[in-house]
Ligand SMILES: [Zn+2]
């Protein structure tokens with residue numbers, strides 16, 4: 001607690017910042033440091049967590065006042081009874097709390113727009129009715145090469161599609177009438193008792209599932225719903241630089257809504273397939289290279305196949321096992337900034353020879369003799385060799 005940062009400092013706002021300024025400042029930080037955008041980056045995750053914790057306190061007028069007056073002590077319960085004001089007190093957030101809080105404050109949609117630059121968030125609100133079909137979520141395994149290059153995939157899914165028989169109307173004749181239950185409003189009201197007294201609660205009409213429509217002559221193929229199970233082929237463009245856990249939303253390609261409601265979205269979640277050569281670490285690619293005793297001692301050249309080209313790697317004479325060689329700028333690209341790439345890191349392993357042939361054994365024995373000679377002489381031989 002003692003070395004917790006000042007919440008205003010964390011968000012980069014002044015003490016008299018307006019609620020709006022605080023929200024803007026937080027949103028900017030949260031989007032920049034969100035773990036989806038910074039995979040395998042504990043520093044970014046910590047910044048995200050810190051900013052979210054600060055925002056959760058400062059966005060709330062009452063909590064902000066407490067904080068202004070008592071600092072962090074207002075929430076840690078150690079200051080003698082103040083923590084009680086907020087239930088169990090507030091001893092800080094962990095990352096999963098922070099992710100939940102962020103989703104609660106901004107939702108997934110607005111964030112999606114930021115990652116993939118789509119106008120998804122804006123379009124979403126037009127049709128608020130429950131007749132909208134469900135979002136369909138699928139996992140899409142990709143090779144590192146596909147993630148490096150970007151790729152267009154055709155995805156086959158089975159989901160709710162429009163009933164062709166009735167043109168999604170659900171009615172044989174194609175004629176709707178107003179739902180008799182809700183008179184076409186799609187909502188039903190009921191009065192409930194609560195601690196605040198009587199309240200009117202509005203819910204979705206059960207009879208028409210919120211569409212406000214009813215049919216007298218239901219279609220046989222879809223039992224009047226306007227949707228049937230079917231197969232769809234959907235093209236999904238994956239940008240270069242995605243990583244596991246990123247998701248891409250294809251608007252209107254989820255389940256078709258009943259009674260000709262809007263379709264939900266298809267949410268494609270990226271999964272990384274194992275690669276036989278490289279292991280991914282953020283935007284860097286790590287691989288291992290085995291070289292022989294003589295190659296380690298004398299130096300050697302090897303060709304390495306990257307995802308974009310072949311590169312000659314020069315191993316210098318006297319290389320030890322465990323040495324890491326770096327090829328800058330040939331790793332994975334950064335999402336939406338694909339010209340900038342991470343590095344390739346090559347870990348060198350010097351292989352000790354086994355099952356020596358007669359000739360090899362002889363050579364090693366000769367080498368051993370040389371090594372046992374006085375040092376000055378040994379050095380001389382090495383120098384001659386160079
Ligand atoms: Zn039908």
Ligand SMILES: [Zn+2]
Nearest residue numbers: 179182205208
């Ligand atoms: Zn109804």
